[in-house]
Amino acid sequence: MVSLMIHRRWIRAMPAGAKLAALALISIALFLVQDPLILAVVLAATLALLAHLRALFLLRTLRPVGIMLLLAFAAHLFLGDWQLGLVVVLRVAVLVLLATIVTASTALSEMLVVLDRLLAPLRWAGLSTRPVSVAIVMTLRFVPLLAARWQGLSEAWRARSPRRPTWRLVTPFILTALDDADHAATALAARGAFARR
Incomplete structure (x- = not known):
C-alpha cells in the first residue's frame, strides 16, 4: 500500500496547532466566498501546493470523494442551479484536499x-474531552484511509471482472469501513485513548 504521509520537511515541522488553525480560518473564508471563479483559483492553488509537496498521489485516494462531488453537481444541474452546484463542489473539493494535507503531514498524537x-474549558464543567478529541482526529484521519479502502476494493474488482464496479462496491465498502472502525475503537480503548481528561 502507498504511504499516505507527506514527508516534505517544512510542512511536517509546522506546529499542529498552526495547521489546524489555518484550516479552520480557510474553511470559514471559503464559506463566505460565492464566486466560482475565486474558488477555482483557490482550488488551483491547492493543487499547486500538493504538487510542491510531492503529494499528488493523494488524489488517487480521493477518487470516491470526486465521484460524490460529480453526483452533487449533477443534482444541482438537474434542479436548474448549476452555479450553486459549482460553488458547492469547488468549496468542498478545496476543504477535502486541505484537510487531507493536514492529516497526511501531522502525527495523530500532535493533533x-x-x-x-x-x-480544556469544557473540563472545568466536568466534561471528559478526550473522547471528543479522539473523534475529531479520527474523522480527519479516516478520510484518506477510507478513500484508500475504496481504491483497494476497486482494484480487487477489476482483477476479477471486466465489468465496472460502480455501485456494487458500496456494500463491501460499508462493511469493511464498519469493521475498520470497530478495530480502531478496540485498539484505542486498549491503549486508554478514551481515558477521562
Whole structure:
C-alpha cells in the first residue's frame, strides 16, 4: 500500500496547532466566498501546493470523494442551479484536499494535544474531552484511509471482472469501513485513548 504521509520537511515541522488553525480560518473564508471563479483559483492553488509537496498521489485516494462531488453537481444541474452546484463542489473539493494535507503531514498524537488544549474549558464543567478529541482526529484521519479502502476494493474488482464496479462496491465498502472502525475503537480503548481528561 502507498504511504499516505507527506514527508516534505517544512510542512511536517509546522506546529499542529498552526495547521489546524489555518484550516479552520480557510474553511470559514471559503464559506463566505460565492464566486466560482475565486474558488477555482483557490482550488488551483491547492493543487499547486500538493504538487510542491510531492503529494499528488493523494488524489488517487480521493477518487470516491470526486465521484460524490460529480453526483452533487449533477443534482444541482438537474434542479436548474448549476452555479450553486459549482460553488458547492469547488468549496468542498478545496476543504477535502486541505484537510487531507493536514492529516497526511501531522502525527495523530500532535493533533490530540492541540484539541485537548482547545477543549480544556469544557473540563472545568466536568466534561471528559478526550473522547471528543479522539473523534475529531479520527474523522480527519479516516478520510484518506477510507478513500484508500475504496481504491483497494476497486482494484480487487477489476482483477476479477471486466465489468465496472460502480455501485456494487458500496456494500463491501460499508462493511469493511464498519469493521475498520470497530478495530480502531478496540485498539484505542486498549491503549486508554478514551481515558477521562
